[in-house]
Amino acid sequence: MDKLSKVKGIGPKTEPLLNKIGIFTIDDLVTHYPFRYDVLKRTDLKTVTDLEQKVVVDGKVESIPLVIRFKGGTNKLNFRLSTVNGIVGVSIFGRAFLKQSLPIGEKVIVIGKYDPNKNIVNASDIKFGNLTNQERIESVYHTTSGLTQKVISSAINNALVSYGNEIVDSIPKHLIEKYNFLNKKTALNIVHNPPNYDKLKEASIRLKYEELFEFMFKINYLRAENNKDNIGIKRHTEKKIDTFIKKLPFELTEDQSKALEEIINDLNSERRMNRLLQGDVGSGKTIVAILAMYYNFLCGYQSALMAPTEILATQHYNNIKELLGKEKINIELLTGSITKKEKQSIYNELKEGKVNIIIGTHALIQEDVEYNNLGLVVTDEQHRFGVNQRSNLKNKGIKPDVLYMSATPIPRTYALTIYGDMDVSIIKQMPKGRIPVKTKVFTTKEMNDVYNLMKEELKESHQVYVIAPLIEENDDLDLTNIYTLRDKINLIFGNKYKIDIVHGKMKAKEKELIMEEFKQNIVNILISTTVIEVGVDVPNATMMVIFDANRFGLSTLHQLRGRVGRNSLESKCLLISDSDTKRLEIMENTTDGFVISEEDFKLRGSGDLFGTKQSGDMTFKMANLKNDYKILVQAKIDSDDYLKNECYDKEELKKRLIATIKID
Ligand code: ADP
Ligand code: MG
Numbered sequence: 001m002d003k004l005s006k007v008k009g010i011g012p013k014t015e016p017l018l019n020k021i022g023i024f025t026i027d028d029l030v031t032h033y034p035f036r037y038d039v040l041k042r043t044d045l046k047t048v049t050d051l052e053q054k055v056v057v058d059g060k061v062e063s064i065p066l067v068i069r070f071k072g073g074t075n076k077l078n079f080r081l082s083t084v085n086g087i088v089g090v091s092i093f094g095r096a097f098l099k100q101s102l103p104i105g106e107k108v109i110v111i112g113k114y115d116p117n118k119n120i121v122n123a124s125d126i127k128f129g130n131l132t133n134q135e136r137i138e139s140v141y142h143t144t145s146g147l148t149q150k151v152i153s154s155a156i157n158n159a160l161v162s163y164g165n166e167i168v169d170s171i172p173k174h175l176i177e178k179y180n181f182l183n184k185k186t187a188l189n190i191v192h193n194p195p196n197y198d199k200l201k202e203a204s205i206r207l208k209y210e211e212l213f214e215f216m217f218k219i220n221y222l223r224a225e226n227n228k229d230n231i232g233i234k235r236h237t238e239k240k241i242d243t244f245i246k247k248l249p250f251e252l253t254e255d256q257s258k259a260l261e262e263i264i265n266d267l268n269s270e271r272r273m274n275r276l277l278q279g280d281v282g283s284g285k286t287i288v289a290i291l292a293m294y295y296n297f298l299c300g301y302q303s304a305l306m307a308p309t310e311i312l313a314t315q316h317y318n319n320i321k322e323l324l325g326k327e328k329i330n331i332e333l334l335t336g337s338i339t340k341k342e343k344q345s346i347y348n349e350l351k352e353g354k355v356n357i358i359i360g361t362h363a364l365i366q367e368d369v370e371y372n373n374l375g376l377v378v379t380d381e382q383h384r385f386g387v388n389q390r391s392n393l394k395n396k397g398i399k400p401d402v403l404y405m406s407a408t409p410i411p412r413t414y415a416l417t418i419y420g421d422m423d424v425s426i427i428k429q430m431p432k433g434r435i436p437v438k439t440k441v442f443t444t445k446e447m448n449d450v451y452n453l454m455k456e457e458l459k460e461s462h463q464v465y466v467i468a469p470l471i472e473e474n475d476d477l478d479l480t481n482i483y484t485l486r487d488k489i490n491l492i493f494g495n496k497y498k499i500d501i502v503h504g505k506m507k508a509k510e511k512e513l514i515m516e517e518f519k520q521n522i523v524n525i526l527i528s529t530t531v532i533e534v535g536v537d538v539p540n541a542t543m544m545v546i547f548d549a550n551r552f553g554l555s556t557l558h559q560l561r562g563r564v565g566r567n568s569l570e571s572k573c574l575l576i577s578d579s580d581t582k583r584l585e586i587m588e589n590t591t592d593g594f595v596i597s598e599e600d601f602k603l604r605g606s607g608d609l610f611g612t613k614q615s616g617d618m619t620f621k622m623a624n625l626k627n628d629y630k631i632l633v634q635a636k637i638d639s640d641d642y643l644k645n646e647c648y649d650k651e652e653l654k655k656r657l658i659a660t661i662k663i664d
Helices: 014-020 026-030 096-101 149-163 173-179 184-192 197-228 242-246 254-268 285-298 310-324 340-352 386-394 412-418 444-459 482-493 508-519 554-561 581-589 593-604 629-644 652-659
Strands: 036-040 054-061 066-069 075-083 086-093 107-115 120-128 136-140 274-279 302-306 331-334 357-360 374-379 401-406 423-427 438-442 463-467 499-502 525-528 541-546 572-576
Touching: 014 149, 026 149, 036 107, 066 096, 075 096, 086 107, 149 184, 173 197, 184 197, 197 629, 197 652, 242 285, 254 274, 254 285, 254 401, 254 423, 274 285, 285 302, 285 310, 285 374, 285 401, 302 310, 310 331, 310 357, 310 508, 331 340, 438 444, 438 581, 444 463, 444 482, 444 541, 444 572, 482 499, 482 525, 499 508, 541 554, 554 572, 554 581, 554 593, 572 581, 581 593
Parallel strands: 086 120, 274 401, 274 423, 302 357, 302 374, 331 357, 374 401, 438 572, 463 525, 463 541, 499 525, 541 572
Antiparallel strands: 036 136, 054 075, 054 107, 066 075, 075 086, 107 120
16 A cells, blocks of 8 residues: 555645654554544533533634633633524633634534523634534544644545555455445444444444454464474473472472472473463462473473563572572573673573573574573563564474463453463462552652651661652653652662662663662662563562552552562552542552452453553554453454364465464
């Protein structure tokens, strides 16, 4: 299809603005769906008694608009409007710029609230044109400054006229017939210009189905590919790991032992392992994975452990070194901060089989790493990797057993869809002696209380995490940033305690150093963005303070909170926010990840749950996994049939769908 700039109405000024809101292609443009619809239906002003009722009136401008300017830059525009109910006053704030566009006689639609005593509409919006007798539904789009609703809407409509027939439809013909679906161009036309609610619903269902069909097709395809060759490594060892387990500094919980047993059974069987190890934050998944890797080593195979961040990879490395250091086993860490030379030498050793356990970020599978006899791959915080990367690994021509670890509790129904082909081990129990983290919401007016609680904690030689959403100041967003926060905290605590910062934009080496200092209690207060959200384990840290807590999803807050309460000391989590406190109170009331994820799901749809921001695979423009679950299930069944049915093997669409699956 043509470039975006070929669309009528998109000039050199408009194109960059569209880019700014994520529209780069004609396809992006026509699927830039309205985020809201306004219903425009004329209100009979005579019937209005409720001052809070929203009214819609249309008519002609009757008097030249008058602009009043106030101190501080606000302004007010007043004019009279001739309507079917006679002449009424119209008053609207902040629209002085409209004055020139409202000559006498101009036809406008005014939306607002009507005050019958003063015969004035206090308007919230003014649109041009007039109402027909029918109800009109108007699309409202997400936009950016300088880009009007009108420009977006006409660009979309022009694109639909010129390119509507070229837009690819991802639903196979037989299914379009089966469900009597509208054709795609018509459906797009309707969602952008809905004639009525029934049509709108019909068109949305069709577009949602398409999105979900495509999504499920890809998942099913990857799954089928993964299962094609299900024969993996069959292990056998006389050596037992029981003696090793007895030497651990703690006793495994029952759930941990059971999970380990399930994993070892998989490793011993010829069938390739594809297992998800699920357990709430702090439930102790890592040790289970380490034991599995140790067993794999005893059987003579290499293991790879992948973590989503370098901080976490480094932590795992140190952990494993500590636990397995006395055994004759070669463990290496591969991160972005090592030199090319070191890297090359690790690569060589991997190839020669001299490295037994390799730990790193997902570069471990993306780059051209060759293994000697890779037997087991463990992926930590699995949900962060997205679906495609999971398959990358399996398509490297090697067939190791695979273990995924995830701390994101997924409601069962969704898990069945997304992880339907995996075996699952669940760790429900927390290790002995854990005390639930006490959580409390504070407003910014109560900061003194927060600082006092921090003081108490530090006095006990415990450490504190402080989290804020931004790294640096940002003009667009009025949020706490970690640099300003550091200055503030330095003023209060700087003379007694050491304070430092980590964030995602820092060099890996710097981050490592600071994390190590925090681990050793050289740094007492660690200020950070959510880079420490996943996995980080510093048991002596017993307080988590989160600024602008309302900015985070509950699942993220739960993960963040999971950084404390990791031993038998009592820990506290302080959430600071002036708004959204009802939602945050859920955090005060429970520490159960499943409950929180259900609540999050109810409130935000799939949002946080699958780490959509990271994976990109789970974002839908129209569908919503929660509300459209029935469509999802149907799409799953249909796409599975389509994939399996050889009649359709030669269809262009099928090839195209498969071609869009990125496996590199
Ligand atoms: P997560 O499941 O969130 O990845 P970790 O594996 O990091 O949790 O474990 C959290 C902490 O609990 C670690 O410090 C770990 O050493 C400790 N731990 C794990 N298992 C046990 C156990 N059975 N008894 C006591 N402490 C344990
Ligand atoms: Mg972990």
